[in-house]
Amino acid sequence: MDQNNEPNGTSATLTYPTVPHRPMTVPAAEAEERARAFHDVMARRRTVRDYSDRPLPDGVLEWAIRTASTAPSGANVQPWRFVVLTDPDRKRLLREAAEAEEREFYGRRASAEWLEALAPLGTDPSKPFLETAPAVIVVFEVHKGPHSPRPYYTKESVGIAVGLLLATLHQAGLATLTHTPSPMRFLNEVCDRPDEERASYVIPVGYPADDAQVPDIHRKPLDEVMTRI
Ligand code: IYR
Numbered sequence: 001m002d003q004n005n006e007p008n009g010t011s012a013t014l015t016y017p018t019v020p021h022r023p024m025t026v027p028a029a030e031a032e033e034r035a036r037a038f039h040d041v042m043a044r045r046r047t048v049r050d051y052s053d054r055p056l057p058d059g060v061l062e063w064a065i066r067t068a069s070t071a072p073s074g075a076n077v078q079p080w081r082f083v084v085l086t087d088p089d090r091k092r093l094l095r096e097a098a099e100a101e102e103r104e105f106y107g108r109r110a111s112a113e114w115l116e117a118l119a120p121l122g123t124d125p126s127k128p129f130l131e132t133a134p135a136v137i138v139v140f141e142v143h144k145g146p147h148s149p150r151p152y153y154t155k156e157s158v159g160i161a162v163g164l165l166l167a168t169l170h171q172a173g174l175a176t177l178t179h180t181p182s183p184m185r186f187l188n189e190v191c192d193r194p195d196e197e198r199a200s201y202v203i204p205v206g207y208p209a210d211d212a213q214v215p216d217i218h219r220k221p222l223d224e225v226m227t228r229i
Pocket of ligand 1: 105118121124125179180181182
């Protein structure tokens with residue numbers, strides 16, 4: 001059997017070797033309960049903007065990034081790169097650069113309609129969480145470059161990976177926030193990444209501050225999000 005997962009073949013059509021699938025075996029009688037239990041865990045996830053400086057337990061970031069990397073991706077290109085910032089100087093640099101973009105966003109670039117939509121959340125250009133959270137993960141899409149093939153469905157693939165990342169960190173008791181400074185080009189310099197990589201999420205990770213508050217928002221009921229035909 002091919003050991004390296006490179007496609008097999010010598011001519012124009014290359015195919016992966018196949019291996020027997022090893023499915024998860026969940027008894028049908030337990031399926032609903034397991035789905036509900038996972039729902040109850042995920043339903044408690046909240047986006048957190050106030051972090052404590054409590055350190056992260058060992059190994060969690062690595063497992064979360066491994067889990068994110070199990071996401072399906074267009075043509076299996078796996079077009080993601082997760083840059084983990086923990087050094088205080090680097091986080092300060094990130095915060096200063098992000099706040100400069102955000103001042104432009106809130107002061108000039110955002111439309112009145114967008115600012116009105118954000119107003120209930122009370123967000124503003126100040127981003128202290130980029131320094132207080134013990135780690136910040138900057139997620140990059142990897143586009144075609146000297147060492148990377150052309151990706152397909154890049155946004156979708158990276159979005160799924162980030163969903164798994166957030167779910168794993170939550171499951172491990174950690175809070176996150178998907179911060180989206182715009183535009184994000186400055187992140188290549190802050191994170192030492194080449195031009196073919198384009199940042200799409202900035203994710204502080206940590207324990208919530210003891211006095212953290214979150215907005216009292218609610219999820220849409222099933223009948224508003226699900227249609228059966
Ligand atoms: N990038 C800004 C604005 C912002 C935009 C959306 I859409 C949000 O849901 C929240 C914030 C910021 O991070 O403050």
